[in-house]
Amino acid sequence: MGGFPALFHKELLRFWKVVVQTVVAPVVTALLYLLIFSHVLEDHVQPFPGVAYSGFLVPGLVMMSMLQNAFANSSSSLIQSKMQGNIVFVLLPPLSYLEFFLAYLGAAVVRGLVVGAGVWVVALWFAPWQVPHPGWLLAFALLACTNLGAVGIVAGIWAEKYDQLAAFQNFLILPLTFLSGVFYSIHSLPSFWQAVSRFNPVFYLIDGFRYAFIGQADADPWFGLLVAGGSFVAISAFSLMLLRSGYKLRH
Amino acid sequence: MNAPPAIRVEGLRKRFRTTQALDGVSLDLQPGEFFGLLGPNGAGKTTLISILAGLARADAGIAAVMGHDVVRDYRAARRALGVVPQELVYDPFFNVRETLRIQSGYFGLRRNDDWIEEIMHHLALTPHADKGTQDLSGGMKRRLLVAQALVHKPPVIVLDEPTAGVDVDLRRSLWAFISRLNREGHTILLTTHYLEEAQALCGRIAMLKSGRIVACDTTRNLLRRTHEHCAQLRLNADTVPTVWQERMQRDDDGVWRVNFGDYVELESLLADLRAAGLRVQELRLQEPDLEDVFTDIMGRT
Ligand SMILES: Nc1ncnc2c1ncn2[C@@H]1O[C@H](COP(=O)(O)OP(=O)(O)O)[C@@H](O)[C@H]1O
Ligand SMILES: [Mg+2]
Numbered sequence: 001m002g003g004f005p006a007l008f009h010k011e012l013l014r015f016w017k018v019v020v021q022t023v024v025a026p027v028v029t030a031l032l033y034l035l036i037f038s039h040v041l042e043d044h045v046q047p048f049p050g051v052a053y054s055g056f057l058v059p060g061l062v063m064m065s066m067l068q069n070a071f072a073n074s075s076s077s078l079i080q081s082k083m084q085g086n087i088v089f090v091l092l093p094p095l096s097y098l099e100f101f102l103a104y105l106g107a108a109v110v111r112g113l114v115v116g117a118g119v120w121v122v123a124l125w126f127a128p129w130q131v132p133h134p135g136w137l138l139a140f141a142l143l144a145c146t147n148l149g150a151v152g153i154v155a156g157i158w159a160e161k162y163d164q165l166a167a168f169q170n171f172l173i174l175p176l177t178f179l180s181g182v183f184y185s186i187h188s189l190p191s192f193w194q195a196v197s198r199f200n201p202v203f204y205l206i207d208g209f210r211y212a213f214i215g216q217a218d219a220d221p222w223f224g225l226l227v228a229g230g231s232f233v234a235i236s237a238f239s240l241m242l243l244r245s246g247y248k249l250r251h
Numbered sequence: 252m253n254a255p256p257a258i259r260v261e262g263l264r265k266r267f268r269t270t271q272a273l274d275g276v277s278l279d280l281q282p283g284e285f286f287g288l289l290g291p292n293g294a295g296k297t298t299l300i301s302i303l304a305g306l307a308r309a310d311a312g313i314a315a316v317m318g319h320d321v322v323r324d325y326r327a328a329r330r331a332l333g334v335v336p337q338e339l340v341y342d343p344f345f346n347v348r349e350t351l352r353i354q355s356g357y358f359g360l361r362r363n364d365d366w367i368e369e370i371m372h373h374l375a376l377t378p379h380a381d382k383g384t385q386d387l388s389g390g391m392k393r394r395l396l397v398a399q400a401l402v403h404k405p406p407v408i409v410l411d412e413p414t415a416g417v418d419v420d421l422r423r424s425l426w427a428f429i430s431r432l433n434r435e436g437h438t439i440l441l442t443t444h445y446l447e448e449a450q451a452l453c454g455r456i457a458m459l460k461s462g463r464i465v466a467c468d469t470t471r472n473l474l475r476r477t478h479e480h481c482a483q484l485r486l487n488a489d490t491v492p493t494v495w496q497e498r499m500q501r502d503d504d505g506v507w508r509v510n511f512g513d514y515v516e517l518e519s520l521l522a523d524l525r526a527a528g529l530r531v532q533e534l535r536l537q538e539p540d541l542e543d544v545f546t547d548i549m550g551r552t
Pocket of ligand 2: 297337
């Protein structure tokens with residue numbers, strides 16, 4: 001038997017032991033967004049005909065929380081282990097790079113899904129709970145967490161200091177998330193920015209996920225599935241290549 | 252069929268930007284050896300260990316553990332190797348027992364609690380089993396690192412300066428445990444700054460300087476190589492018999508020194524002194540020690 005189950009389990013324990021910080025806090029943050037934006041914008045914005053703003057916002061916020069937390073889980077675990085030097089504990093055993101990748105990815109997905117579910121449960125106070133397309137919900141939730149979990153692995157391997165990771169988060173993850181239509185529908189944007197948004201893979205994740213809830217979207221969910229699936233394959237391949245070469249982990 | 256060496260290193264080279272950390276190192280450790288790797292700071296000891304452990308990749312040369320190449324056959328090589336890293340690292344998220352269970356799991360071992368309890372017992376960690384690792388003292392953290400290196404019962408154990416900054420009691424009990432593992436057949440590779448430790452424990456020693464091996468021999472031969480025994484005497488007179496005047500020096504506080512190769516010489520010295528009517532008030536013998544050999548070899552090369 002390989003070492004994958006142990007590493008996966010350890011990664012789960014790692015965030016579960018500080019659940020207030022890793023799950024409760026992001027849920028509270030999302031709740032604050034929800035309170036403020038739905039209160040301010042409820043009467044002014046109707047992104048799709050027949051859809052209340054809060055009904056539009058909730059899937060976006062659930063998705064945003066999943067994205068950020070999946071990324072945070074793998075990236076912060078790796079950078080902490082590197083900074084503290086205890087990364088050797090996973091480099092010394094006979095773990096293959098694939099096991100390594102899957103364990104960090106798996107834990108990121110679990111954290112993303114747990115936080116996402118938490119946000120959704122809290123949001124049930126504000127928005128209808130019906131999900132007309134549960135299959136799309138599951139597909140886009142998984143794709144979101146795997147994509148960002150894998151990006152987190154790349155970032156965690158690449159970054160040598162916490163501020164490099166913060167830069168990665170602030171200049172890449174955050175803009176891609178905010179500019180993907182969490183708070184607005186991209187068809188309310190000028191046409192140039194609409195076009196730009198269509199190059200942002202995160203847009204398809206949020207758009208497709210929202211489709212599962214409200215049955216309306218800016219893009220075809222099948223196309224979104226293709227884009228998100230393709231980007232996951234690409235990021236994973238890149239991440240596995242880094243792990244295989246030992247980049248920044250083995251001198 | 253001959254058993255492969257426990258550790259085999261041949262023509263190993265490793266460069267970090269401007270530093271040639273290893274400059275063609277070759278070594279063979281036979282199974283069951285207690286081997287010391289000595290050298291000043293920056294000699295390349297940790298680099299050599301890192302390559303064996305797969306933490307670093309060599310630019311040239313080969314390294315194998317129990318016959319398994321550390322790159323091509325890395326799974327088998329790592330399974331055969333237990334490494335106690337030089338840095339005092341720990342994962343603050345877990346307590347001692349969790350740390351050891353997780354580490355076992357990385358080697359694919361599930362129900363390993365009997366062995367885990369046993370190593371905790373031998374390393375006096377049992378009373379601290381439920382303590383978070385960040386609450387451990389430096390010595391306890393070091394013992395936990397040793398325990399982690401042993402969870403998978405590796406035939407080859409590498410310790411990189413395991414007693415740096417560790418108090419005397421702990422050093423003694425640690426060595427007792429490591430020596431026991433060695434008697435039970437484990438091969439030990441040790442680096443240390445405490446030369447008296449190396450002298451007492453290691454059957455064979457290699458000395459590394461600027462990435463090259465400058466000496467490699469049995470501890471006994473190394474000790475014999477440069478130094479003789481030395482006797483220091485305090486006498487009730489200011490002179491010694493003429494036959495000995497050549498060989499004896501007197502230092503400022505009146506102590507006579509004489510170097511000799513064999514104890515028979517000491518006997519005849521004492522007999523001559525008595526015959527001359529001199530009394531020995533104080534006699535101290537100094538055995539050759541590794542410190543001298545080390546200084547000598549490092550200075551010479
Ligand atoms: N990761 C690294 N990057 C750059 N230089 C290094 C690195 N690791 C070791 N060195 C250099 O290689 C040489 C050997 O270091 P090391 O193997 O740690 O020596 P020792 O363990 O014998 O004290 C030193 O000059 C050290 O500065
Ligand atoms: Mg060192």
